[in-house]
Amino acid sequence: MRSYAHNGVVGGFASTPARRKGTAVSDRHEHGHDHGHGHVDGPEHGHHHHHGRIHRLTHLLKPHSHASADKLDSALESSARGMRALWVSLAVLGVTALAQAVVVVVSGSVALLGDTVHNTADALTAVPLGIAFVLGRRAATRRFTYGYGRAEDLAGIVIVLTIAASAAFAAWTAVDRLLDPRPMQQIPAVAVAALVGFAGNEWVARYRIRVGRDIGSAALVADGLHARTDGFTSLAVLLSAGGAALGWQLADPIVGLAITAAITLVLRDAAREVFRRVMDAVDPELMDRAEQALREVAGVREVGELRLRWIGHRLRAEVAVVVDGEATVRQAHSIAVDAEHALLHAVPRLTAALVHADPAPVPGEADPHLALAHHL
Numbered sequence: 001m002r003s004y005a006h007n008g009v010v011g012g013f014a015s016t017p018a019r020r021k022g023t024a025v026s027d028r029h030e031h032g033h034d035h036g037h038g039h040v041d042g043p044e045h046g047h048h049h050h051h052g053r054i055h056r057l058t059h060l061l062k063p064h065s066h067a068s069a070d071k072l073d074s075a076l077e078s079s080a081r082g083m084r085a086l087w088v089s090l091a092v093l094g095v096t097a098l099a100q101a102v103v104v105v106v107s108g109s110v111a112l113l114g115d116t117v118h119n120t121a122d123a124l125t126a127v128p129l130g131i132a133f134v135l136g137r138r139a140a141t142r143r144f145t146y147g148y149g150r151a152e153d154l155a156g157i158v159i160v161l162t163i164a165a166s167a168a169f170a171a172w173t174a175v176d177r178l179l180d181p182r183p184m185q186q187i188p189a190v191a192v193a194a195l196v197g198f199a200g201n202e203w204v205a206r207y208r209i210r211v212g213r214d215i216g217s218a219a220l221v222a223d224g225l226h227a228r229t230d231g232f233t234s235l236a237v238l239l240s241a242g243g244a245a246l247g248w249q250l251a252d253p254i255v256g257l258a259i260t261a262a263i264t265l266v267l268r269d270a271a272r273e274v275f276r277r278v279m280d281a282v283d284p285e286l287m288d289r290a291e292q293a294l295r296e297v298a299g300v301r302e303v304g305e306l307r308l309r310w311i312g313h314r315l316r317a318e319v320a321v322v323v324d325g326e327a328t329v330r331q332a333h334s335i336a337v338d339a340e341h342a343l344l345h346a347v348p349r350l351t352a353a354l355v356h357a358d359p360a361p362v363p364g365e366a367d368p369h370l371a372l373a374h375h376l
Contacts, residue, residue: 107187114233163225195238294342
């Protein structure tokens with residue numbers, strides 16, 4: 001870690017885990033710890049840190065971490081889990097769509113055809129998210145100083161738009177069936193294919209949502225919600241098949257309209273989650289945990305402005321803490337390092353923290369930040 005004087009601020013010292021080359025900033029914490037966990041009284045940190053090229057290459061290929069009760073994967077391992085979730089989902093949905101396509105050929109069911117196309121589209125949403133995960137693993141540059149983690153947010157927007165298109169397609173199909181009812185052939189086969197579609201999509205939805213929440217990927221969670229909408233569409237096909245078996249042809253469009261309403265509700269939830277991520281929103285509970293951890297650090301008198309933001313499925317923090325105004329540069333830096341360390345252990349998925357130390361105000365002394373006032 002390096003300490004440096006905050007430009008334009010007297011008595012301010014900062015600690016950050018990122019190593020700098022020009023303006024490029026790395027998102028990887030140099031300790032090599034898995035600081036996504038939340039333990040405080042963890043094992044002793046006995047790693048030896050070498051900063052040579054060989055060590056950095058070894059660390060990149062095989063990051064090391066502690067074990068803890070609340071352990072979360074490192075940044076690279078999280079991206080690998082996300083990619084694995086996408087590949088597995090793509091395979092499951094591909095098999096599901098293929099099985100349904102066979103029944104479509106046999107039965108000529110337009111409803112099942114729409115569900116098959118929908119499942120295929122859902123499988124293809126793995127493409128933008130997979131690209132985002134690949135980009136997210138690229139190192140920061142002098143132009144993209146925070147790296148490429150924001151690509152996940154862009155992928156989330158694409159997925160939300162795909163869900164919206166699915167809702168529009170479901171509504172259009174339902175209205176078309178309502179205006180022009182059509183007989184259904186091979187009803188038992190259609191019913192089985194609908195169950196297969198629901199089972200495949202629900203499994204994929206649970207898997208994506210679980211992995212997405214584990215690694216903090218809003219885009220992957222939204223993709224899981226999208227898979228769940230496809231499962232609802234498959235159930236609509238099943239109910240419409242049951243109605244057709246009873247001779248009620250209007251069952252298909254009526255159920256289709258109901259499913260459209262359900263998809264709209266899922267769209268609202270997914271859009272809200274992605275919107276919050278794009279707008280740098282974080283769970284207030286994370287703020288509370290961070291502030292509590294900082295207040296427990298020896299030497300920290302007050303916690304000033306604290307900010308957290310998501311970059312992909314990683315968190316970054318910036319905070320100002322108040323320390324003794326008579327502290328030396330080394331003492332202030334030591335407190336900043338301790339504060340950073342406390343944050344990395346207390347806040348899940350936090351991979352970088354910038355801690356700025358301000359001297360405690362002295363009565364009658366001018367605020368050293370006044371020189372910056374005209375810039376605000």
